[in-house]
Amino acid sequence: MATTLDLLLANKSARLLPSSTPLSSIDRRLYLSKRIAHSFTEFEAIRDSLVGRSDLLVTSVTKPFLKVMADFGIADDRSGTWRATDGEAKRYLTGGWLEEYVAAAASEAGADEVFCGQKIAWESGG
Secondary structure (H helix, E strand, C coil): CCCCHHHHHHCCCEEECCCCCCHHHHHHHHHHHHHHHHCHHHHHHHHHHHCCCCCCCCCCCHHHHHHHHHHCCCEECCCCCCEECCHHHHHHHHHHHHHHHHHHHHHHCCCCCCCCCCCEEECCCC
């Protein structure tokens, strides 16, 4: 009999909260997550600019990357400066992409259950 994460947590007075990233979102952004993983050096400067940490010089290298991010709804330049579109985009840019990348790899490897961005609540006995 397979043991689910819910059952394992219940034995420790813990439970999953309804907050994980839907697998459909992970699948939809997998191309972008893989691109970030394979071009992390270029991504770092773009990420820092999109979340307001630094300025970015848009070049022939960064522009195509920014365009892909815009296609996925992660970045836009409507204000004349490239920025993350919203809080969810900032979460993705500052680590969510890696969680999604790993979740997709676990799913592709045949994991019984995959959760991404999952929050857990527990009761302490103190």
